[in-house]
Amino acid sequence: MNTFYFIAFLSIFFSILVISAKNPVHSILYLILTFFTFTIHYILLNAQFLAIVNFIVYMGAILVLFLYTLMLMNLNKESEPVKANFIKIAAVIGGGCFLVTVVASIKALGASPAVILKDPNLGLVKNLGKVLFNEYLLPFEVSSILLLSAMVGAILLATKDPKTV
Amino acid sequence: MELADIIVKFVLVFIIFAISLVIAMYSTYAERKVAAFFQDRIGPNRAGPWGILQPLADGGKMFLKEEIIPTNASGFLFIVGPSLAIMTACIGSAVIPWGQKLTIGSHVIDLQVADINVGILYVFGVVSLGVYGVMIGGWASNNKYSLLGAIRAASQNISYEISMGLSIIALLLITGTLSLREIAEQQHGWHWNVLYQPVGFILFLVCAFAETNRTPFDLPECETELVGGYHTEYSSMKLGFYLFAEYINMFISSAVMVTLYWGGYNYPGMDWMAAHAGPTLAPLIGVGIMFFKIFLFIFFFMWVRWTIPRFRYDQLMDLGWKILIPIAIANIVVTGIVITLINR
Numbered sequence: 001m002n003t004f005y006f007i008a009f010l011s012i013f014f015s016i017l018v019i020s021a022k023n024p025v026h027s028i029l030y031l032i033l034t035f036f037t038f039t040i041h042y043i044l045l046n047a048q049f050l051a052i053v054n055f056i057v058y059m060g061a062i063l064v065l066f067l068y069t070l071m072l073m074n075l076n077k078e079s080e081p082v083k084a085n086f087i088k089i090a091a092v093i094g095g096g097c098f099l100v101t102v103v104a105s106i107k108a109l110g111a112s113p114a115v116i117l118k119d120p121n122l123g124l125v126k127n128l129g130k131v132l133f134n135e136y137l138l139p140f141e142v143s144s145i146l147l148l149s150a151m152v153g154a155i156l157l158a159t160k161d162p163k164t165v
Numbered sequence: 166m167e168l169a170d171i172i173v174k175f176v177l178v179f180i181i182f183a184i185s186l187v188i189a190m191y192s193t194y195a196e197r198k199v200a201a202f203f204q205d206r207i208g209p210n211r212a213g214p215w216g217i218l219q220p221l222a223d224g225g226k227m228f229l230k231e232e233i234i235p236t237n238a239s240g241f242l243f244i245v246g247p248s249l250a251i252m253t254a255c256i257g258s259a260v261i262p263w264g265q266k267l268t269i270g271s272h273v274i275d276l277q278v279a280d281i282n283v284g285i286l287y288v289f290g291v292v293s294l295g296v297y298g299v300m301i302g303g304w305a306s307n308n309k310y311s312l313l314g315a316i317r318a319a320s321q322n323i324s325y326e327i328s329m330g331l332s333i334i335a336l337l338l339i340t341g342t343l344s345l346r347e348i349a350e351q352q353h354g355w356h357w358n359v360l361y362q363p364v365g366f367i368l369f370l371v372c373a374f375a376e377t378n379r380t381p382f383d384l385p386e387c388e389t390e391l392v393g394g395y396h397t398e399y400s401s402m403k404l405g406f407y408l409f410a411e412y413i414n415m416f417i418s419s420a421v422m423v424t425l426y427w428g429g430y431n432y433p434g435m436d437w438m439a440a441h442a443g444p445t446l447a448p449l450i451g452v453g454i455m456f457f458k459i460f461l462f463i464f465f466f467m468w469v470r471w472t473i474p475r476f477r478y479d480q481l482m483d484l485g486w487k488i489l490i491p492i493a494i495a496n497i498v499v500t501g502i503v504i505t506l507i508n509r
Binding site for chain 2: 049
């Protein structure tokens with residue numbers, strides 16, 4: 001439990017640094033650390049497959065591309081758009097309202113007792129695969145088609161129409 | 166876990182670490198000797214007999230050089246870059262099974278640091294993390310050549326990771342496990358996976374060249390276009406770390422390829438050897454065989470470097486996306502159909 005609290009503290013600490021860092025590249029690096037702590041969370045939950053996939057896909061691929069794009073962009077102080085004052089005030093009030101709502105709803109919820117899984121080894125690759133392909137085959141396949149169509153859509157948006165060029 | 170087990174693991178980690186560093190050191194010497202052989206020269210021959218002390222001299226020079234951190238560089242990240250590069254290179258060896266279980270007296274020692282059931286994915290994760298060292302170093306240098314090198318490294322690694330992952334999937338269809346230990350045990354004797362997955366092996370090999378930034382895919386440090394690439398601004402041991410990480414990566418990826426495709430520590434006639442040489446000596450011979458295979462692969466890496474010229478960047482991307490990925494997908498489909506037909 002102590003490990004959990006320590007890692008949870010690190011997650012929150014790094015995520016605050018993500019939004020407070022002045023330099024966008026630094027905040028991406030903090031985001032990488034945040035995702036690394038998520039990997040440790042998954043390992044603590046005995047979900048090895050999710051942990052390693054989070055590691056490969058998020059830390060190893062998506063954030064590399066984030067960093068790649070940021071390095072290509074020119075993010076100087078001068079090019080940063082300056083917001084008007086009333087927008088800043090509105091943002092503060094809106095954020096405060098949201099915070100109050102979230103805190104109130106969490107208080108109203110009350111702490112639920114910890115759920116104990118019937119099978120603690122569910123997160124291992126073998127068991128997870130069996131569950132996905134036996135019990136949840138249709139949703140699993142449908143979501144893969146959804147991802148494929150999203151990919152095709154992204155390529156369509158990125159390619160220029162040869163007629164208009 | 167008992168205290169004795171922990172000590173054994175600790176010693177094992179220490180030995181593997183020492184071996185990978187020594188191999189990386191002598192790979193630099195071997196590289197120069199191999200280059201000399203291919204170009205009909207003699208190569209380094211002044212430090213010690215046959216130049217055998219050359220890596221020590223090079224290392225000493227690296228340590229004693231002046232350490233320069235450019236004024237406009239991002240100081241902390243400039244140091245983090247090479248540290249990350251060498252760290253990610255070193256942690257990959259944790260899941261590789263170096264040999265069968267070794268019996269000394271009544272003790273049985275597992276010649277693998279950690280037998281986790283997602284071994285391959287761990288190696289894959291470490292490989293994908295390796296690019297951060299190059300990217301952070303290149304960006305922190307505050308130099309346009311370094312930045313271009315870093316960006317090239319990022320897009321190259323991402324592109325080739327895809328076909329590497331796809332080639333591994335075809336292998337997993339055959340083995341049915343993600344644990345490197347079980348994969349090594351399945352290849353007992355002659356049943357090496359390369360006999361069942363020749364296409365997958367070639368794909369993996371090409372991707373390994375790209376992931377370790379070796380010629381013909383060393384575009385991130387292409388000196389004809391980018392001065393020194395991502396390590397242009399580096400000097401002293403920080404440069405040494407980058408160069409060292411490349412050789413350790415080469416060693417680790419050779420070990421992974423040997424384990425996945427070339428039978429690991431297995432060799433024909435190992436049952437006969439186990440019956441005659443006893444439970445202590447036979448696994449050690451297996452370890453020797455494994456290292457022999459690894460050295461052959463390291464030689465192959467060097468052989469290619471001094472034979473094939475560097476790709477152009479668009480050719481590199483075309484090869485990755487338009488040739489390797491379709492072949493890898495076709496390989497998965499064919500493997501799947503063949504397995505279904507055989508099992509029926």
